[in-house]
Amino acid sequence: MRSGCSAKREEREKLMHRRTLLSTAVALVAALTAGSAEAQTNLEKAKQAGQTEVVIAGGAGGYLEAVKKHFYDPFTAATGIKVTTVSAPYGEKATRLKAMHEVGKVEWDLVTLSLDFLNPAVTPFLRDLGNCADVPGVARNGVAGACLRHGVLFEIGGVPYAFSTKAFPAGKPQPKTWADFFDVKTYPGPRSLPNAGVPWWPIIAALQADGVPHDKLFPLDLDRAFKKLDTIKPNVTVWWRNGDQSQQVVRDGEVVMSMMYSGRALKLRSDGTPIDVIWPGAPIDAVFVGAAKDAPHPHAALAFIDFLMTRPEAHAAYANANFYDTSNKDALAQLSPADQRGRATHPDNLRTLVAIDRDWVSANRDKVIERWNKWLAQ
Amino acid sequence: MTRWRQVRGGRWSPLAAMLLLSPMALLLIAGFFYPLVNLLGRSLWTPEFSLVHYERLLGEPLYLLILMRTLWIAGVVSVFTLLLGYPVALVMARLGGWKAALVAACVLVPLWTSALVRSYAWVVLLQRNGIVNDTLRGLGLTEQPLRLIHTEGALLVAMTHVLLPFMVLPIYSVLRAISTDLPRAAANLGAGTWSIFRHVTLPLSLPGVFAGTLMVFILSLGFYITPALVGGPRTLMIATLIGQQMTELLNWSFASAIAAALLAVTLLLVAAFRRVLRIDQMAGHAG
Numbered sequence: 001m002r003s004g005c006s007a008k009r010e011e012r013e014k015l016m017h018r019r020t021l022l023s024t025a026v027a028l029v030a031a032l033t034a035g036s037a038e039a040q041t042n043l044e045k046a047k048q049a050g051q052t053e054v055v056i057a058g059g060a061g062g063y064l065e066a067v068k069k070h071f072y073d074p075f076t077a078a079t080g081i082k083v084t085t086v087s088a089p090y091g092e093k094a095t096r097l098k099a100m101h102e103v104g105k106v107e108w109d110l111v112t113l114s115l116d117f118l119n120p121a122v123t124p125f126l127r128d129l130g131n132c133a134d135v136p137g138v139a140r141n142g143v144a145g146a147c148l149r150h151g152v153l154f155e156i157g158g159v160p161y162a163f164s165t166k167a168f169p170a171g172k173p174q175p176k177t178w179a180d181f182f183d184v185k186t187y188p189g190p191r192s193l194p195n196a197g198v199p200w201w202p203i204i205a206a207l208q209a210d211g212v213p214h215d216k217l218f219p220l221d222l223d224r225a226f227k228k229l230d231t232i233k234p235n236v237t238v239w240w241r242n243g244d245q246s247q248q249v250v251r252d253g254e255v256v257m258s259m260m261y262s263g264r265a266l267k268l269r270s271d272g273t274p275i276d277v278i279w280p281g282a283p284i285d286a287v288f289v290g291a292a293k294d295a296p297h298p299h300a301a302l303a304f305i306d307f308l309m310t311r312p313e314a315h316a317a318y319a320n321a322n323f324y325d326t327s328n329k330d331a332l333a334q335l336s337p338a339d340q341r342g343r344a345t346h347p348d349n350l351r352t353l354v355a356i357d358r359d360w361v362s363a364n365r366d367k368v369i370e371r372w373n374k375w376l377a378q
Numbered sequence: 379m380t381r382w383r384q385v386r387g388g389r390w391s392p393l394a395a396m397l398l399l400s401p402m403a404l405l406l407i408a409g410f411f412y413p414l415v416n417l418l419g420r421s422l423w424t425p426e427f428s429l430v431h432y433e434r435l436l437g438e439p440l441y442l443l444i445l446m447r448t449l450w451i452a453g454v455v456s457v458f459t460l461l462l463g464y465p466v467a468l469v470m471a472r473l474g475g476w477k478a479a480l481v482a483a484c485v486l487v488p489l490w491t492s493a494l495v496r497s498y499a500w501v502v503l504l505q506r507n508g509i510v511n512d513t514l515r516g517l518g519l520t521e522q523p524l525r526l527i528h529t530e531g532a533l534l535v536a537m538t539h540v541l542l543p544f545m546v547l548p549i550y551s552v553l554r555a556i557s558t559d560l561p562r563a564a565a566n567l568g569a570g571t572w573s574i575f576r577h578v579t580l581p582l583s584l585p586g587v588f589a590g591t592l593m594v595f596i597l598s599l600g601f602y603i604t605p606a607l608v609g610g611p612r613t614l615m616i617a618t619l620i621g622q623q624m625t626e627l628l629n630w631s632f633a634s635a636i637a638a639a640l641l642a643v644t645l646l647l648v649a650a651f652r653r654v655l656r657i658d659q660m661a662g663h664a665g
Contacts, residue, residue: 150549
């Protein structure tokens, strides 16, 4: 009786053991298969599909030279995939991307756009990367928040203001806040503000000058902002339309203060223009890389994004040449402490910057731009 | 063969005329009429037929205001270029040899420079620390720099400069085509210089004036770069708004509606202008 019982138990244990073994094996096989699928990188998929080229719509001039040197050429050297570049301003790129989708022939794989274009008018033409699981390089090497669903963060900067240290030299009162920018009594002289399709930037400046804390700006109180902007309008002699113009008016002393892209301001300063940059309250501005939907070389495109996120030293060199931070999490540490202090992602700066509420902007874009045009044309 | 090539004293046969015109016609159909129809369609079907974009256009005073302002700027620039350009064309037509070539070169060379460069030249001249302000201060005429750039005045001056050749050349070519016998005959009949100009040269040159004015006016309506560089917030022109809807907001339907409205207003104005000048009869006489 006892032995019979133990025999049965033995039998049962054996069976259980076998079952465990079996399920372990199944799990192992599953894990292996999954592993091999994961192990097939975007690069291997690109090679398998015969994608030997990737078409990137980016910028022009010095910008293009810098990305080519630090990213495009090394990518080709490492992978054998040729990089073909197209240069156009952001708006034109968004327009052409839409046109390509309308005629059903997309010629680009990747496109760089500013964060402002990450809105419902543009995202239908960009591949939904979800949480970027298909581009493991983003999670591995990117800063927090680098995955934007319809793209991957690349360059990070802001829109602070620069003031002339010739007009306001050290030892005398120097502007420090947006309230100072709007204070034409203490800090006299002509100003410049952007009129470049992003009216929420000067609106954000005006609201802070009027006393709204930098983290309580959204939803933007337009009535209050335009009332504040009214007070400075006669002193704004230049409403710049593009970054070049913002640099020109500061360089030539046409204005004593100008809200401008941080990279443009830092570049001016390093070229010897006597200016200082006021970071607190600057709206964050960033450039992302989006993968075009229905692109001709989709795997090569993702392989490029993977590659783009690696190599912090390339990011640091690029950031030094271009005055913008990049989305590689280890790159900032490679800059000199003085350089770090001047950058958007330095913790002391980042804390005071204004994050754009993209949902609010997307929902109110048309309305704000129309009101801005009307206000400006009055 | 003769029938193929020529009938009725030097005129082309309909078939030959059609063959000669067909490349241009095809180009126009593919490059102009098709996009135009597409544009009009886009402003009306989204995708169902709807007048919503035109309602917005008429409902928001901004667009009418900017349209009127654009027409005003284009009109003033046309008048300025005419006032400056007509005498130049007249002198060019009277001069001969190297002198005419020199004046022609002075008129044409700016055409070979891009509008961007010519607009930037005005920035350099008119800005706060620019040549004009520095000179005025150097002469002790002003103490503070004058606000010259980014104003309506600066825009009108710069656009007049950029567009001047488009006024001079059509007037010049018409003036050259006037037979020298006509003023001479008028002089024989006792007309003075002013009288000859008033009653012979000027009326005969009107087709050129019409062509030049029309060209300058229409080119002005689409100005984009110069207003951005030398204009101020009050010189926002309709092309900038269309561009904004096209490239910043990707609202192509609304952009098409603004463009269609601009086209309609322009055609109306041109038709009215033609009627006032009675250009058809004039062209007939001149020919």
